Every structure is written in structure tokens, then in C-alpha cells.
Amino acid sequence: MSYYFTIFSPTDTPLYTHDFGTSRSGGDGIPHFTSSERALAPFILHSALDIVEEVQWGASTSSGSAPMYLKHIDKYANNFVSCWITGANVRFLLLTRPRDEALGLSGTTGGSRGSLAGGRSGLTSAGLYNPSAPATEEAVKNFFVDVYEIWVKTVMNPFFHAGNGDIVKSPVFRARVGAAAKKFL
Amino acid sequence: MSSSSTPGPGLRYPSNKKTIYDRNLNRTKNAELSRAAFAYLFIEMISYAQRGAKDVGDLEQRLNNQGYPLGVRLLDLLLTRSANPLSSIRPTRILPLLQFIAQQLYRHLFGRPADALERSGSDAAQYMIFDNEPMVNTYISLPRELSSLNCAAFVAGIIEGVCDGAGFPTEGVSAHSVGEQEAEAAGAEGKKGAAMWPGKTVFLIKFKKEVLEREEILARGTSG
Numbered sequence: 001m002s003y004y005f006t007i008f009s010p011t012d013t014p015l016y017t018h019d020f021g022t023s024r025s026g027g028d029g030i031p032h033f034t035s036s037e038r039a040l041a042p043f044i045l046h047s048a049l050d051i052v053e054e055v056q057w058g059a060s061t062s063s064g065s066a067p068m069y070l071k072h073i074d075k076y077a078n079n080f081v082s083c084w085i086t087g088a089n090v091r092f093l094l095l096t097r098p099r100d101e102a103l104g105l106s107g108t109t110g111g112s113r114g115s116l117a118g119g120r121s122g123l124t125s126a127g128l129y130n131p132s133a134p135a136t137e138e139a140v141k142n143f144f145v146d147v148y149e150i151w152v153k154t155v156m157n158p159f160f161h162a163g164n165g166d167i168v169k170s171p172v173f174r175a176r177v178g179a180a181a182k183k184f185l
Numbered sequence: 186m187s188s189s190s191t192p193g194p195g196l197r198y199p200s201n202k203k204t205i206y207d208r209n210l211n212r213t214k215n216a217e218l219s220r221a222a223f224a225y226l227f228i229e230m231i232s233y234a235q236r237g238a239k240d241v242g243d244l245e246q247r248l249n250n251q252g253y254p255l256g257v258r259l260l261d262l263l264l265t266r267s268a269n270p271l272s273s274i275r276p277t278r279i280l281p282l283l284q285f286i287a288q289q290l291y292r293h294l295f296g297r298p299a300d301a302l303e304r305s306g307s308d309a310a311q312y313m314i315f316d317n318e319p320m321v322n323t324y325i326s327l328p329r330e331l332s333s334l335n336c337a338a339f340v341a342g343i344i345e346g347v348c349d350g351a352g353f354p355t356e357g358v359s360a361h362s363v364g365e366q367e368a369e370a371a372g373a374e375g376k377k378g379a380a381m382w383p384g385k386t387v388f389l390i391k392f393k394k395e396v397l398e399r400e401e402i403l404a405r406g407t408s409g
Contacts (some may be wrong), residue, residue, distance in 0.1 A: 002404045010300045010350075010352075015297045018284055037384055039283065044190060055276070056318060056352075057236065057399070057403055064276060064277060064279075065274040065275065065276055065277060065278075065281050066273075066274060066275060066277045066279035066343075067273060067274050067381035068273040068274065069273070082327070085262045085275070086261055086264075086275070086278075087260045087264040087275040087350065088257055088260050088261050088350040088351065089350065089351070089352045115241050118248055148265070149210065149265070150206055152261050152262060152265050153205050153206050153208065154205070154206075155257075155258055155261055156210075156258055156262065157205060158254070158258075161254070163257070170204075170206075173206065
């Protein structure tokens with residue numbers, strides 16, 4: 001499992017990017033994207049922003065409030081995209097690239113090295129990765145909740161303007177995101 | 186401490202070794218600021234805005250600009266504080282957003298909800314939030330040449346920041362004193378209101394056309 005996480009400003013500027021691998025079930029926390037997949041990831045996330053804009057206002061039957069966690073919103077090739085949108089329209093997008101076995105690409109369907117998000121518990125009976133499995137959604141949500149908290153702390157800085165495309169440079173922020181990823185994904 | 190504790194060049198920790206990430210987002214209830222300190226700061230902000238301001242409109246715009254970034258930040262802060270973070274929700278329609286402003290935002294800033302929230306009868310895009318006694322104007326008496334100034338333009342800026350941040354762009358939010366004429370136009374009741382609350386202020390919020398269009402499309406989905 002490899003992940004590619006980006007924070008987009010309300011004007012679609014990437015403010016922060018972090019890629020990592022799963023740390024669950026013996027994962028080493030290192031992403032295993034092939035170089036072409038890695039190059040494609042920013043494009044996939046940017047194209048997912050259109051979907052975010054479609055779903056962010058919630059169902060027409062909603063009472064006027066919508067959750068920040070939009071769950072799994074987009075899929076491209078073998079990549080799954082989940083989204084969290086803050087009150088101020090900053091989007092957190094997480095791209096998930098499951099292992100080949102979890103996609104049914106290679107013959108073996110051994111889920112022994114799966115992560116919590118899409119690992120054994122997230123796999124369907126056929127052993128395939130399912131982005132809307134409750135365990136997967138919950139793990140991604142917990143990750144987003146942690147990132148959201150430190151994000152709010154970042155924007156409370158009076159010298160930081162997300163709307164102006166200020167990039168998050170703080171190594172403390174990066175360490176915290178890494179810790180959240182290690183904990184939940 | 187030794188330099189080995191610094192993870193990267195250029196990063197400097199505060200003397201208590203606590204970065205903003207180590208602080209808690211929630212404040213205890215009694216962590217309120219003194220009104221005297223606020224008044225002192227606010228008067229400095231006004232005189233700062235007054236420097237080089239061409240006219241009253243320009244001065245109000247400058248006050249508005251000072252409030253705007255506050256609004257954008259308060260939106261996120263209050264959303265995290267109000268709800269259980271695990272069920273975080275955000276307003277996606279005009280009415281819940283305005284209620285958020287009149288209730289949560291007002292309570293946070295001034296310790297009480299706004300006095301009234303109305304939709305303009307003449308212009309569907311226009312909403313009004315009434316404040317009988319704006320706290321920011323408590324210690325301000327206007328000289329005659331600035332009689333049309335309302336320093337609650339600062340609060341209007343905060344409101345504009347919240348609306349803009351939430352994805353509801355406005356043509357502008359402005360603060361107006363509810364004057365004699367308006368009171369007369371509103372009839373006897375309005376006159377009485379103006380007499381009882383001499384500092385009564387209305388915040389006019391005019392949403393952009395696309396916001397109303399979106400609202401209409403979303404509402405139409407309900408029936409269809």
C-alpha cells in the first residue's frame with residue numbers, strides 16, 4: 001500500500017504534499033510507487049478536485065450542513081482517492097495505491113501483509129481492496145481527523161494565509177502528519 | 186539547549202519549547218480578555234486605519250480588511266470547537282451559515298447571540314444581522330465630521346471573512362447605524378427601537394449572484 005497525500009488551498013494550489021507507505025502489518029512506511037505512478041499522482045489528485053466540487057455541497061435533502069469527510073470520491077486506474085474538506089474549503093486528498101495482490105493483478109491473494117486500511121480487515125471475501133469497506137473508511141477518517149487538527153493550528157498562525165498559496169514548511173507539521181499516517185494507515 | 190535539538194536550519198522554537206502544534210485548540214471557558222485591553226487595542230487599530238484614509242468609506246474599508254482574516258480563521262476554529270471532531274460538519278446552505286454567524290461566532294466574540302437575523306424584503310440576495318449594542322462601539326463617540334462612520338465595520342469584516350471562507354462569496358458586508366430615517370420608514374415600532382438602542386447597527390450581507398443560483402439548484406434537487 002502506498003499513499004500520496006496533498007493539501008489543496010481554496011484556489012487549488014497544492015500547499016503540502018507527503019507520500020508514504022503503510023506501516024501496518026509489517027509495512028515499512030516507505031511508498032512503493034513506480035516512477036510513472038509517482039509522476040501521475042498529482043494529476044490524478046487535481047482531476048479529483050472536480051468531483052470534490054460536485055459532492056461538497058451535500059445531498060439536496062441535507063439539512064444545510066454536510067460532513068467534512070467526503071469518503072472515497074474518485075478512482076483512476078489502480079488509484080483510489082479519498083477527501084476531507086475543511087470549513088474554509090481547503091481540501092485534503094489522499095491517494096491510495098493498494099498492493100497488486102489486493103487488486104487481483106498478481107495471482108496470489110495473500111492478505112498477510114495488508115494494512116488496517118484495506119488490509120485483511122478491509123479486504124472483501126475475494127481478497128480485493130475495497131475503498132468503501134467500513135474499516136478502510138474509518139482508518140482514513142482517523143488519519144484526516146488528526147491532520148485536520150494540526151491544520152487548524154497551522155491556519156491560526158496570523159502570518160499564514162492559505163488563500164494566498166502559502167506553503168506549509170514546518171518540519172513539525174510534517175512529523176505530525178507522518179505520525180498520523182504511521183498510526184492509522 | 187544544544188543545537189542537536191533543532192531538526193532543521195532556520196527553525197527556531199519559542200523559549201518555552203512549545204510550537205503552535207503543541208498547544209490545545211480548546212480554551213477554558215473563563216479565558217476571556219479584559220474589555221479595557223480590547224478597547225485600547227481597538228482604538229489603536231482605528232487610528233492606524235485612519236492614517237492616510239481618504240474618506241469615511243475608505244476608513245471603513247480598512248477596518249473591514251483588518252477583520253477579514255480573523256473571520257476566515259474563526260470559521261475553522263469554531264467548527265472544530267463546536268462539534269465533536271469525529272462528526273465534523275460545515276455549513277453548506279445560506280441559512281445555517283448565517284445562524285452560525287449569529288449564534289456561534291457572536292457568542293465567541295461577544296458572549297451573546299446577535300439580536301436579529303432578517304432577509305431583505307426588496308433584495309433576495311441581501312440578509313441583515315442586527316446588533317442592538319455593538320460591543321466594539323461602546324467607547325467610541327464620533328466627531329461631527331465623521332458622523333457617518335461606524336466602527337463596527339471591523340465586525341462586518343469578520344462576517345465577510347466567514348462567508349467568503351465557507352464558499353459563500355459576498356459583494357461585501359457593511360455596517361450601518363440604524364439612523365432616524367430608516368427608523369421612521371420602519372414605522373412607530375422602528376422609531377421606538379432606535380430610541381431604545383441609539384447604537385443599533387445592522388450588518389448588510391449581500392451574497393453574489395452565483396451563491397443564490399447554487400442555492401436554488403441545490404434546493405430544486407429536493408423536490409425533483
